[in-house]
Amino acid sequence: MGVMRIGHISIRVMDLEAAVKHYENVVGLKVTHRDAQGAVYMKCWDEWDKYSVVLTLSDQAGMNHVAYKVEKNADLDDLKGRIEKFGIQTELVAAGSMPFVGRMLQFTLPSGHDMYLYAEKECVGTDVGSTNPDPWPDGLRGAGVHWLDHCLLMCEMNPEKGINKVAENTRFFIDVLDFFQTEQVTVGPQGSIQLASFLSHSSKPHDIAFVGGERAGLHHLSFFLDSWHDILKAADVMAKNKVRIDVAPTRHGLTRGETIYFFDPSGNRNETFAGLGYQAQRDKPVVTWTEDQAGRSIFYHTGVMAEGFTTVYT
Template sequence: MAVMRLGHVRLNVLSIEEALTHYTDILGLIETSRDPDGTVYLKGWDEWDKYSVILAPSDRAGVQHIAFKVEKDAELDAYRKRIESYGLEVEEREANALPFCGRSLFLRLPSGHECFLYAEKQFVGKSVGTLNPDPWPDGLKGAGAHWLDHVMLMCEVDPARGTNKVAENVDFFGKVLDFGLAEQVVAGPQGEIQAAAWMFCTTTPHDIAFGAGPRAGLHHISFFLEDWSDILKTADLLAKHRVKVDVTPQRHGITRGATTYFFDPSGNRNETFAGLGYLSQKDMPTITWNEENLWRGIFYHTGDIIGDFLGVYT
């Protein structure tokens, strides 16, 4: 029984046309379906399921829900029991409640974010197919993002009130969904406040991350690119199209990834991320960053304190 991966995120966008241009022409995702209300479904060329990103027209920005794909349908019943005995409410939704998906489980994470688990989603296939494939397809646009890599959620933390939704999410993902904890940031005089966490269900350092903020929200969604030269070229592309770049290409200490951050036209932060980082396994000891080294962990080369990186989110 296992959660296989982050299956998709449903993003709220203020202008569907601008968002679509950004995610297809610049990031290189491929449109696979569209609802009459303008909602668009997208996938990366290297992904095989129907979609990994849903863009939903809204009067606000941010993430509407995240969804994880589990291995087998029967596992949903087991997860339902586990979630209930952990003490969270969970509802079963019928097939197609999540478009193009089988039945699903809906729950609110301790942080308040909406989350689905599902086992089946319509198969489309990679753009290069499965028989004697080329390493990449012709006709890719923009960055040619391979896949949705991970999501980082902001979770309410207020030590004065004893609130720590980062720690609560970590506990839930560890105990109920069997995620591993690859890295964490601890703060406070005795390092007693878990202020950020990077968790995995695949073999990469993170499939989901949690950061501390004054309110729940979306910090970023991240797309995988092959290597450093793709990261650099994508940054060129962002500049060429006057996309608002938040962080220019560099390396994270945390996860060791090569990264660039930027904003979509609704202000949702995106990342392009390259490199394995390292092999994550459930028996790997958790890496800890203390508060003094937080910024070295985020921006490894400079260690600069860029408060807006944590303070600005949707």
């Protein structure tokens, strides 16, 4: 089976305790570990592995790496060969290099983003357990998000110079990691330039996405909620906590997701995302959004791209 799902994302923050407060009180995660270097490890209530978000102190916001979990340890050896055959160097990292994680396969995506694959992480169980569980736990904080759902990475794009890291990443994820494409945004003559690409390795509309920009970076990390009502409640939580909201509650055309975008105290964009949209399957035709409908693909209700949405990122 290979890749199963996103496992964790490690991000840089400029005020560690302010970030912890944000991800606890606004998003709804809880701290599960602090290491000797000061990094903070957090999880959502409906996740069973030890952590899904890692906060590290830095003088600049952004992403350190993203990690995806594979089904079996042997998958790491198979994928190492496939990745290197594609022309990307890899490194097998010893178990324990990250707390509670087995050995990992590290490499750099064509876009320049750092990525890890791993098969083992300590299982601590969800907050409702695995025997006769309640539908949700008592004592939820903030938005009460269920799990880390996906991330969207910005990739360098300069058609005049023949640079399109969105297309390169897409080819790598499909040909090597066995993802499949669910949706795309195309621009240029006859839609020849792939501006955005959404990829899945499950039945979700996307497990990762790429959008073209001036430079590589992190656009957002996204957390799953059940419903539109939960999205509205999340917005209330953000307003009560004076959080900087980027895009008020709305719907995407892409993925059909219900969404709100906001920033953590360091400027890393977050999303709460509700509704699975549709069941993604490998034989489902790829949905294409054309250049004249690009605004609608992101913000379905207004059809207008929010100012700074694709130019402001970490």
